[in-house]
Amino acid sequence: MAEKRSKKLVQGNEACSEGALYAGCRFYAGYPITPSTEVAEILSARLPNVGGKFIQMEDEIASISAVIGASLAGLKSLTATSGPGFSLKQEGIGYACMAEVPCVIVNVMRGGPSTGYPTGPSQSDVMQAKWGTHGDHPVIAVTPAYVQEIFSETVRAFNLAERYRTPVLILYDEIVGHMREPVTFPLPGELEVIDRVKPTCPLEEYLPYDTEYEIAPLAAFGEGYRFHVTGLNHRADGFPTNDSKLIEKGIKRLTGKIENHREDIWKNEEYLLDDADIVVFAFGSTARSARYSVRKARENGLKAGLLRPLTLWPFPEKAVRDAVVRAKAVIVPEMNLGQIVHEVERCACGVKVEGIFRVDGEPINPRQILDVIEKYR
């Protein structure tokens, strides 16, 4: 008899933990912070059962650093945090970008800045996700909106991290992080799980940043390959360089390896978008309100549609451009004071873009969005 999928009522943070395990994550290092702590709590009990390792570190900086170390040692690695912790992790995230170390960082977004509103939702870290660490660097960020999707997007985040040798951010807000919804857990093999490419060349020929490849194979420490890792600009063998040509080439390859594969990384949900002349662009839990508003607007005879990015970075420029062709307006609700709205504006080809912002720790409700849709009747 075929194995049956299990279905359970779980919290967003639990779905994230289970998604990580499904993707083959075997290392977690973290630090307690509301509203992400459940990811650590659950993995502290689950990881030892699957031969993995859980470590609670002394702070957020140590957590991301341990994750980088564990990934270089060959394990798929995860850390989860929220606003203040995400700020502290930024240097490590930049290091992982530069040294091309696959890893996954969850940010369960709460109100900020600083300690902000630990128990309230927010979407105000989306620009920090893009530019929080210094220097030109690639960013992949996924934005699940449903508990089931937190599971599948966590798996996808690990796949993207492994495929592109880069840190991948999972951004969801406190609402979906703590929400409980039924989740059907896929059986092993049902979802694609990607592992990093390992070198097969002779030991003396291995170059960890071989420019022959767009993304070079990654050896694990201890497998015999010489492997120099640094946050400095480096050559193909990993050793630091001051050669301006190599520096430029390296940085361009770093961002290019993501930019050139945007089609593979992008993922959007389009809802009633085909003939829509009022487009709502929303992500995360705000998209749940937006979806309802769009349906109501349709019932009211308005041609509204929803574009919901599951990949927020790289920004879904093409999807926005395609969606605005027939549009007279694009509405961007987000739980901040206007961050992604500017990205949408950049890609909206002159079509009117209107933001709906909320920073009081309450979700944007469908009525708010519907009222703005009605304006464009």
Add this chain to the structure above:
Amino acid sequence: MATLKELSAKKELFSGGHRLCAGCGIPPIVRLILRSAGSPVVATTATGCLEVGTSIFPYTAWRIPWIHSAFENAAATISGIESAYKAMKRRGNIPADKEIKFLAIGGDGGTYDIGFQALSGALERGHNFVYVCYDNGAYMNTGIQRSSATPFGSATTTSPAGEVRKGKKEWRKDLTKIVVAHNIPYAAQASPHNWRDLEKKGAKAFNCGGPAFLNIISPCPLGWYTKSEESITAAQLAVDTCYWPLYEVENGVLRVTYKPKEKRPIEEWLKIQGRFKHLFMPENKWLLEETQKRIDAEWQRLLEMDGKHVF
């Protein structure tokens, strides 16, 4: 030293009506510390139970200038404050002879772990301030995660007790001794059950002329799984079992300030706390023995150092 009568006559600087749990060890600690200062106090508090429980608008329990900084930087913030006051005195904005005390308070997470670097830096720079750590042995504010102050064997939400793991498997970081190694004028361990000892140490800390550190055990009914009304008993048992010895290091000389007439077995402290429940299963008896052995050895070492120069 102030008598109880004298103490109670002093102005209450930490008001009631806050949101800390019934039976929480923190309020009596903070009240006694503020009373022991004897001069105007400026305080900063790291993120944690104390900060959250005492300052939610429109109420505050603080009748002194008080700042919540962040999780990792109470000691760094007080360094800035203390230095600024010095500068203001130099410039004559504040009378040079006006005595003002500076106090930083953090829980064990904000002191032993994420705030450790800031604490060490402030002690080394020699700011004239008192750092108080209320050590309840875990991250209670975020829901009982282990810290480096969590006792060996204790179950927390990130060191759960099960078939394989028996709670936290590492021994507690001895922060007081680490602080002592900074060669500061005064460092001590105290407990809220022994108010006389605590108040005395507070007064010494505030008047030692340099950085001072007080590590104070703080019972937590939520995280220790104890009865609210047994908190002070729990603190007393921690001391009487020598899990939490009361001692001080004043200008390099260590002195044990309380020696229990009869040292109690560690089980007496552990058994009243739900977080150690699993240690009392027959198969985990060795963990209790291990704990007792280690406590005995540490207590013995402390007694050997009693009255001696430790740096």
